Amino acid sequence: MKYILLLLLVSTHIFSQNNLVGGGCDGCELMYINLPKEIPHTSKSPAWNADGQKLLITGTVFNLDGKTPAPNVIIYYWQTDNSGFYPDRDYLDPRVKRHGYVRGWVKSNDKGKYEIYTIRPAAYPNRNIPAHIHLSIKEPNIPNEYYTDGLEFDDDILLTSTYRKNLEKRGGSGILRTLTSGNMQIAEHNIILGLNIPNYPKSLKWSIYSGQEIGEDFHSITPYHAWGPDKGSKTCPVCRYGRYYGILYFINNLQEPETEKWVSKFEQLNQKWGNQLKVYLIFGNANNIGEERTKTVLEKLGSKLKLKHLALTYVPSFDDRESDIYLAKINPDVRNTIIIYKNRSIIDKFINFDANKENYRLISSILENNSDYLNLKESWKQ
Numbered sequence: 256m257k258y259i260l261l262l263l264l265v266s267t268h269i270f271s272q273n274n275l276v277g278g279g280c281d282g283c284e285l286m287y288i289n290l291p292k293e294i295p296h297t298s299k300s301p302a303w304n305a306d307g308q309k310l311l312i313t314g315t316v317f318n319l320d321g322k323t324p325a326p327n328v329i330i331y332y333w334q335t336d337n338s339g340f341y342p343d344r345d346y347l348d349p350r351v352k353r354h355g356y357v358r359g360w361v362k363s364n365d366k367g368k369y370e371i372y373t374i375r376p377a378a379y380p381n382r383n384i385p386a387h388i389h390l391s392i393k394e395p396n397i398p399n400e401y402y403t404d405g406l407e408f409d410d411d412i413l414l415t416s417t418y419r420k421n422l423e424k425r426g427g428s429g430i431l432r433t434l435t436s437g438n439m440q441i442a443e444h445n446i447i448l449g450l451n452i453p454n455y456p457k458s459l460k461w462s463i464y465s466g467q468e469i470g471e472d473f474h475s476i477t478p479y480h481a482w483g484p485d486k487g488s489k490t491c492p493v494c495r496y497g498r499y500y501g502i503l504y505f506i507n508n509l510q511e512p513e514t515e516k517w518v519s520k521f522e523q524l525n526q527k528w529g530n531q532l533k534v535y536l537i538f539g540n541a542n543n544i545g546e547e548r549t550k551t552v553l554e555k556l557g558s559k560l561k562l563k564h565l566a567l568t569y570v571p572s573f574d575d576r577e578s579d580i581y582l583a584k585i586n587p588d589v590r591n592t593i594i595i596y597k598n599r600s601i602i603d604k605f606i607n608f609d610a611n612k613e614n615y616r617l618i619s620s621i622l623e624n625n626s627d628y629l630n631l632k633e634s635w636k637q
Contacts, residue, residue, distance in 0.1 A: 256553070259406050262623050263330060264558065266453070266588050267512040269613065271367060273280035273308075274454060275399050275401070275454060275590060276397050276398070276403075276452065276454050276455055276456070277399070277400075277425075277452050277454065277455075277560070278453040278454060278455060279392065279573050280400065280401055280402045282353070282354065282389075282390035282391075283331075283400045283402050284353050284400065285331075285350060285354055286329070286360070286391045286400055286481045288346065288348050288350055288351050289348060289351070290329075291423045293359060293483070294360050294361065294362040294532065295335060295361065295362065296361055296362055296363060296364040296368055296369045296370065297369070297371075298332075298359040298360060298369040298370070298371050298372065298506040299359075299372045300357055300359055300371065300372060300373030300374065301357055301358070301359065302336060302337075302356075302374045303372055303373060304358040304456075305336065305374060306336075306374075307336065307337035307374030307375060307377075308337075308374060308375040308440055309372070309373075309374060309375075309438055309439040309440065310372075310373050310374055310375045310433070310439065310440050310441075310442065311370065311371070311439055311440070311441045311442070311445075312370070312371040312373070312406065312431070312443075312444050313366055313368075313369070313370045313371075313442075313443055313445050314368075314369060314390075314444040314445045314446065315363075315366070315367040315445050315446075316328045316330070316363040316367045316369065316445070316446045316448065317367060317445060317446065317447050317448065317469070317470070318447075318449075318572065319448055319449040319602070320469075321442060321447050321450070321469025321601075321602075322469070322603065323367075324363075324365075324366050325361060325363060325367050325394070325448055326363050326364060326365045326366070327335055327363060327369060327395050328354075328363045328367075328392060328393070328394050328395070328446075328448065329360060329361075329392070329393040330360065330361050330362070330363070330369060330371075330390060330392060330539070331358070331359075331360050331390070331391040331392075331393070331400075332358065332360075332361075332373075332388055332389060332390055332391075332393075333354040333355065333358035333387070333388075333389050334355075334357050334358075334373065334376040334388040334389065335355070335376040335377055335378075335379070336357055336377065337375075337376075337377055338373070338377055338380075339376070339377035339378050339380045340355070340380075340620075341353060341354060341355030341357070341378050341385070341474035342355045342356055342357065343355065343356070343364065343456070344356040346508035348356065351487065351572075351631075352595060353564060354389075356396065357373070357376075357591075359371070359373075359500075370441065371401060372533075375408070375440060376388055376418050376442070378411070380411055380548050381444070383413055384606060385407045385408065385411045385413040385414040385418065385575045386407065386408060386411055386413070387405035387406060387407045387429075387623065388405060388406040389402070390402060390403045390404075390405065390429075390446075391403075391408065392426065392446070394448060394482065395485075395627065399417075400432060401425075401452060402424045402425065402432055403425045403426030403427075403429065403446060403502045404422055404423060404424060404426060404427070404428065404429030405429055406429050406431055406442075406443050407429055407430055407431065408430070408433065408500070409429050409430050409432045409433075410432075410433070412459070414430070414463070414536075419455070421519070424451050424470075424471055425450070425451045425452055425470040425596025426446045426447055426448070426450055426451070426452065426470070427446060427447045427450055427468075427469075427470025427471060428470065428471055428472040428599075429444070429602055430472060431443075432498075432599070433636055442624065443597075443598065445470060445600070446450065447468070447469060447470035450468055450469075450470050450471075451468075451572070452605065454625050455493075458600060459465040462584055462605075463586070463606050463607065464584075464586055464595050465505075465546060465584070465586035465592040465604075465606045466505070466583060466584055466585055466586075466592045466601075466604050466606070467507055467577075467582075467594070467601055467604075468585055468601070469601050469602065469603060470599070470600065470601065471585070471601055472599050472600055473493050473494065473497075473501075473503070473576060473577060473594065473596050473599055473600075473601055474493075474495070474579060474582035474583060475491045475582075476491060476492070476493075476495060476537075476570075476578055476579050476580050476582065476583060477486070477491050477577075477578045477579065478490075478491065478492075478535070478537050478569060478570045478578055478580065479567055479568060479569055479578075480567070480568050481545075481549065481550045481553035481554055481557075481563075481567050481568060481569060482553050482554055482556070482557030482562060482566070483557070483562070483564075483565060483566035483567060483568075484564075484566065484568035485566060488533055489578070490568070490580065492535045493596065493599045494534060495537075497596070497599040498596070498598065499530075499531040499532065500528065500531055500532045500533070500595070500596070500597050500625075501532065501533050501535070501595070501596045501597075502515065502532070502533075502534040502535070502593065502595050502618070503532070503534075503535050503537060503583075503593070503594040503595075503596070504517060504518075504521060504534065504535065504537065504540055504591065504592075504593050505537050505539060505573070505583070505585045505591060505592040505593070505594070506536065506537070506590075506591050507538075507573070507587050507588075507589070507591075508540070508555075508590070509540075509541050509544075509549075509552050509556075511590065511591070513527050513582075513591075513609065513610035515538075515556070515559075515560065516554075516610035517591070517610045518536060518560060518562070518565060518567075519560055520610065520615045521536075521565055522534070522560065522563070522564055522565045524618070524619065524622070525564035525565055526563070526564055528622065531621025533563075533566070534564070534565050534566070535566045535568055536553075536566070536567050536568065537568050537570065537580070538567075538568070538569040538570070539569070539570055539572055539573040539580065539585060540572060540587070541569045541570065541571050541572070542571045542572050546571075549569045550569075551565040553569065554567075554569075558632070568578050569598070572587070573586075573587045573595065574587075586606075589606050589607050590607045591606070591607060591608060591618060592605070592606050593605040593606075593608050593618070594605065595621055597619065597625055598617070600622065602625055603621050631633055
């Protein structure tokens with residue numbers, strides 16, 4: 256009887272954990288200990304003046320659509336110090352000693368923005384786990400907190416390809432790519448509330464699906480280049496040109512009247528932004544019309560429009576394994592899919608997008624509005 260009762264209690268606990276938004280989190284609840292009454296959108300870590308590489312993490316919290324800023328979201332962070340430990344302090348509440356003193360909070364402002372000034376953490380000594388910063392999220396309309404992917408660093412040798420493949424991408428990619436300004440490294444990290452979060456109440460319903468989600472890192476793919484700087488090769492757009500911006504224009508029919516219009520507009524954008532932008536057309540139906548015919552049509556298009564910047568590429572199909580295009584999750588039944596990424600992270604996407612002046616201005620404004628990250632800040636330098 257005691258065994259049955261114990262089993263029932265354990266089962267009930269597991270059931271309740273599994274039904275929590277996020278599925279439960281060991282340690283996330285410690286965010287409420289010493290939680291300030293007023294939380295600004297900017298936080299200066301207690302380790303800011305300690306030994307270590309100064310680091311600014313700046314970004315925007317978005318709702319599930321990946322486009323609408325989410326205000327009043329609390330982000331709790333904790334991390335190791337410059338030696339890879341969670342350092343203790345006499346003043347710490349005993350309950351949070353395992354998080355150490357390098358912890359803090361920010362709350363997204365009315366535009367969803369937040370900033371964390373801290374130091375770059377070190378990896379745990381004698382372990383093969385990349386250096387990271389833990390994040391716990393508390394939304395105003397979600398009853399419990401939940402964790403997102405920890406923040407890790409793209410240049411960390413411990414962040415292997417195998418490790419990357421196993422990341423959950425909760426809230427989007429947690430991989431940081433840093434720029435250097437003086438003695439400080441700067442990284443952008445946007446958070447998509449609910450993305451890949453178990454039991455999240457999805458009030459947003461999509462009628463059409465195509466492409467990876469906003470906030471995720473775009474996968475490496477190797478389409479064949481029929482026209483452009485890498486003509487005759489198989490080159491990965493995000494691997495070679497992913498440091499700044501990229502536009503990936505996926506189509507399934509080369510005869511669509513709007514194709515030439517979009518290609519012409521994208522060529523203008525590519526010319527305007529120079530080395531900070533790379534645009535790819537990726538045709539995903541070469542199997543049906545033949546590889547040679549595909550090359551011929553794309554070459555004629557490039558020659559007709561006098562393209563100097565745009566890459567015209569193709570893959571056998573959007574399910575192709577050799578090029579890894581299947582990882583992009585493109586729906587072959589839609590007219591087009593346009594994905595915009597920055598530093599490899601997807602910042603916007605459009606499906607069945609008409610080639611008109613209004614939509615062209617929209618894409619231009621997305622690039623303009625996301626470029627403020629490149630204006631490196633000099634504040635908090637003391």
